Amino acid sequence: MNRAAEHSQTNPLREGLSTRAVPQPCSIVIFGATGDLTHRKLLPALYNLAADGELPPAVTVIGFARRPKNDEGFRKEMEQSVKEFSRQAVRDEIWNNFAQSLFYHQSDFADESGFKTLAQRLEKIDQEHGTRGNRLFYFAVGPDQFEPILKHLKAAGLNKAPEGSWARVIVEKPFGTDLDSARELNRVISNSFSEEQTYRIDHFLGKETAQNILVLRFANAIFEPLWNTRYIDHVQITAAETLGVEGRGGYYETAGALRDMVQNHLLQLLCLVAMEAPSDLRADSIRDEKVKVVRCLRRMTVDGVATDVVRAQYAEGAINGKPVPAYRREERVDPNSTVDTFVALRLNIDNWRWWDVPIYMRVGKRLPKSATEISVHFKKAPMVLFSKETNDANVLVIRIQPDEGISLRMQAKIPGTSFRIEPVKMDFHYGTTFGKASPEAYERLLLDAMSGDATLFARRDEVEQAWAFIDPIEKAWSAKKDAPELYFYPAGSWGPEQADELLARDGRAWRRL
Amino acid sequence: MPEVSESYSLGQPVAISDIGIQLKKLWQEGEGAMTRASLINLAVYSEKPGSLEKNTELIAKITENHACRALVIGATRESKEDRIEAWVNAHCHVTRAGGKQICSEQISFLLQGPCVKWLPSIVFSHLDSDLPLYLWWQDDFPDDMDPQLWAWVDRLIFDSQTWKDFDKQMGLVETAEREAKQRIVLCDLNWTRLDKVRYALAQFFDHPASHHHFAEMENVTVDFAPGYKSTAILLIGWLASQLRWKTNQQHMNGSCRFVDSNNRKINIELEQKAGSPIGEVVLKSERVKFCVAPAKCGDLLEVSRSGEKEAALPQMMPAQSNDPVDLMTQELLRGGAHRIYLRAVSAVRNLL
Numbered sequence: 001m002n003r004a005a006e007h008s009q010t011n012p013l014r015e016g017l018s019t020r021a022v023p024q025p026c027s028i029v030i031f032g033a034t035g036d037l038t039h040r041k042l043l044p045a046l047y048n049l050a051a052d053g054e055l056p057p058a059v060t061v062i063g064f065a066r067r068p069k070n071d072e073g074f075r076k077e078m079e080q081s082v083k084e085f086s087r088q089a090v091r092d093e094i095w096n097n098f099a100q101s102l103f104y105h106q107s108d109f110a111d112e113s114g115f116k117t118l119a120q121r122l123e124k125i126d127q128e129h130g131t132r133g134n135r136l137f138y139f140a141v142g143p144d145q146f147e148p149i150l151k152h153l154k155a156a157g158l159n160k161a162p163e164g165s166w167a168r169v170i171v172e173k174p175f176g177t178d179l180d181s182a183r184e185l186n187r188v189i190s191n192s193f194s195e196e197q198t199y200r201i202d203h204f205l206g207k208e209t210a211q212n213i214l215v216l217r218f219a220n221a222i223f224e225p226l227w228n229t230r231y232i233d234h235v236q237i238t239a240a241e242t243l244g245v246e247g248r249g250g251y252y253e254t255a256g257a258l259r260d261m262v263q264n265h266l267l268q269l270l271c272l273v274a275m276e277a278p279s280d281l282r283a284d285s286i287r288d289e290k291v292k293v294v295r296c297l298r299r300m301t302v303d304g305v306a307t308d309v310v311r312a313q314y315a316e317g318a319i320n321g322k323p324v325p326a327y328r329r330e331e332r333v334d335p336n337s338t339v340d341t342f343v344a345l346r347l348n349i350d351n352w353r354w355w356d357v358p359i360y361m362r363v364g365k366r367l368p369k370s371a372t373e374i375s376v377h378f379k380k381a382p383m384v385l386f387s388k389e390t391n392d393a394n395v396l397v398i399r400i401q402p403d404e405g406i407s408l409r410m411q412a413k414i415p416g417t418s419f420r421i422e423p424v425k426m427d428f429h430y431g432t433t434f435g436k437a438s439p440e441a442y443e444r445l446l447l448d449a450m451s452g453d454a455t456l457f458a459r460r461d462e463v464e465q466a467w468a469f470i471d472p473i474e475k476a477w478s479a480k481k482d483a484p485e486l487y488f489y490p491a492g493s494w495g496p497e498q499a500d501e502l503l504a505r506d507g508r509a510w511r512r513l
Numbered sequence: 514m515p516e517v518s519e520s521y522s523l524g525q526p527v528a529i530s531d532i533g534i535q536l537k538k539l540w541q542e543g544e545g546a547m548t549r550a551s552l553i554n555l556a557v558y559s560e561k562p563g564s565l566e567k568n569t570e571l572i573a574k575i576t577e578n579h580a581c582r583a584l585v586i587g588a589t590r591e592s593k594e595d596r597i598e599a600w601v602n603a604h605c606h607v608t609r610a611g612g613k614q615i616c617s618e619q620i621s622f623l624l625q626g627p628c629v630k631w632l633p634s635i636v637f638s639h640l641d642s643d644l645p646l647y648l649w650w651q652d653d654f655p656d657d658m659d660p661q662l663w664a665w666v667d668r669l670i671f672d673s674q675t676w677k678d679f680d681k682q683m684g685l686v687e688t689a690e691r692e693a694k695q696r697i698v699l700c701d702l703n704w705t706r707l708d709k710v711r712y713a714l715a716q717f718f719d720h721p722a723s724h725h726h727f728a729e730m731e732n733v734t735v736d737f738a739p740g741y742k743s744t745a746i747l748l749i750g751w752l753a754s755q756l757r758w759k760t761n762q763q764h765m766n767g768s769c770r771f772v773d774s775n776n777r778k779i780n781i782e783l784e785q786k787a788g789s790p791i792g793e794v795v796l797k798s799e800r801v802k803f804c805v806a807p808a809k810c811g812d813l814l815e816v817s818r819s820g821e822k823e824a825a826l827p828q829m830m831p832a833q834s835n836d837p838v839d840l841m842t843q844e845l846l847r848g849g850a851h852r853i854y855l856r857a858v859s860a861v862r863n864l865l
Contacts (some may be wrong), residue, residue: 010721010724011715011718011719011724011758012727013711013714013715013718013751013752013755013756014715014718014719015755015853016851016852016853017708017711017712017715022716022719023721024720025719025720051831052711052831053709053713053830054720056716057716057816057826057828057830058826083587092830093808093810094813095829096827097829098829100826129826130818130823130826132720132722164721166830267541371590429548433552433554433570433580450626466856512787
């Protein structure tokens, strides 16, 4: 995060122009170049960076995929996608220039010769475009494809960069399906790329509000003294979406909400909320503190899973007044599927700061609205002076998406002669306060990877510790005997009533979103 | 009442003593979902005739991206009799998400006669509390500036391109900075005008393998539009201060010479040409030419490097618009001190 100073020392003309690390010239090779992620996110993000002048001129993109296509065909296809998905309108002058740095390399991932020709092509591009031997390999493919790609990259010598250059790899989630598979995946990656070369992307961390959690906590003196068991009653983290599986039934059947969302996105958010202040803003200083939080998560026993975790699946219902089918009737979903589309959990962090402060998480598909937020519920003030009935606690809400911002609920006296108290909300909206639109998460993360800043990427031990926490839950669910029940909730509701009971038995309730 | 569609009127006339009450009313009488937003106090001062209307239009556009409380002041010192008039208005814009309107307040003042000297008290009594004060001074600074004012200003915005006597004006600004009890950041829109060109030039040297060119620099040529010579000189000042060049030969017929730390000579050519404030900029080292030039479309820069064994591969980067709204929008996005600017000025002070 703070490498700008380092760079400004080397390039005196950069001083004062950038407060972030400067991205380096490079060739970005995208494996899975014909896939959805490339079309919807990666190419639009790269175009936006080019249009904003953030991309170094000497950056080329090489799409690597099986389908027969030439450079021109790839450029045309990408132009359509960028026009459809870019956050800003596509300008011909910029596109025509940007398109000249797009190339297509046709090969099967299992074909070793395709990687040898890729290496030759990259060398030629280095000479012609000044990409200086720097390579960023983006794996926009399923994890089952990682091994052959990595093996052939290594065989072609592409995992190592020439002196003074670098080679990095970006991998997309899922980072395994359990601890064993995550370790195996990490082993496979580490056979070809070192940990310093590996960037595990979690797009939640690229969101402006997620990054602002560190600023809120550590750049404001008023919160940190209250950020502990003495003043905080509990924390809620919610990631709700109205969407169903949207044609990704095949993938979702192997994942479920716990693996798809909790293991990565929600635990990452929890780490930012619960971590201690890092000693500095270097990537590893921050990640060291984050991983300590996951290590301190109290592991679930079989009984704990039964009492502290609620899993559920959406039945048919309606979203925004339109009927939607049950999960089991979605495309490529087993009609008897027991996959979770909703999870609610009660977690405990066993350290001094968070002792006896429960963390409630819920994540679900086909909920009434799409919203991701963290709410910190403070303990109530001693109500010796006012009516106990009006004693609402202070709540600090960090809205991750949409309508990014922060609000604080507090008590205020209603104007009048009597002493009536009502909760009021102090509200900060990014959209209202700052006119400038935030860049998309992928834009920020791609730039960071090009700059060698791994702060917003998950480290191996973070991923493995997260799986070590998730595994006992998955194991309890898949037990043949006495597995906790799978509940059902109508699409368009806030999940099963058991999720409400999870808090109700502690005398609490989910925050109304 | 805040208006749903934007207008550039000064709004409702109001007695100075009633400004607070009228602002309150403005929100009470507003219809629909509106949010008052403010990140800064932005005071704009001008003595040009008709400036109140012109600046109201600028503020309406600036508040699309920077919510603020605007204090727009139009002054005429010449008049013998005191006259103070005030207006309140709000500029409302629909948020990017649509629906809700975000509104910024504007208080306008017309000051005529000796009362102009009461400017500090007028500004201070209408600040939105706890927010920084940015003062955009659109004219030359008078010799008798009230030192009281500087104690409250966080950022002083001006445009040195309009100054007739740079040295004298800079001297007044520096005095203000010294007199200020708190830190004033000097923000020169003439420097902001160079942001994108500087960015485009800097990126050529991001890779360590390009750094040797600094020691091999031979020529710099800068084209500038009529009236923007000071902008071109500031650009040279930036290169000189960052690359540790020192003036070696005085400015003659658009050319001058610097020497680097190894006493190597660097020739500077400044040429006036119609077009963008800063036209083509070429840095020539022994073997490579680094070029930044406005693209035909006007709002982009074409950047390229070429050499004996290297064909030029032009790339497009955003150019800095010279519109005052865009310059202000860009300036307001920045934070921190402008140390590099002060260094650049110092490197070419004798040329400005």
